[in-house]
Amino acid sequence: MEVINEMRLEFLSKSQNEAFARVTVAAFAAQLDPTLEEIADIKTAVSEAVTNAIIHGYENTIGIVTITARLYKNKIEIEVLDKGKGIEDVEKARQPLYTSKPELERSGMGFTVMETFMDEMEVVSAPGQGTLVKLIKYLGSNNGELGR
Secondary structure, three states, X not given: OOOXXXXXXXXXXXXXXXXXXXXXXXXXHHHHOOOHHHHHHHHHHHHHHHHHHHXXXXXXXXXXXXXXXXXXXXXXXXXXXXXXOOOOOHHHHOOOOOOOOHHHOOOOOHHHHHHHHOOEEEEEEEOOOXXXXXXXXXXXXXXXXXXX
């Protein structure tokens, strides 16, 4: 499938940049004329992915979070990348209610929320290498049937 448009955004892993990232990706996605619900889903998933990169990827250090978003005829593909500490056990981390930061009162629902609001999610990570979260949302009434 052909890419219609693409953008890349890099920012410091500071919590105040999460809202900026969420709104930027939503504005970019608006080119495909999504519904308000689809925009809300994208914002929520991006917010969770960016928050994970800031809180877990970089912990108490500052690094770069990179978001790449690609628009296709009927979908948006979003990649959130950090070069932080990585995840030792991705499958365990994807379990609902699992958190590596209980002292911060984290709910452990980040990946679950992303999976709920997006049509596809992939997590690639290695300790010491960082984490890539790939999110795909099919837009429009076809529910992804045209592009697959």
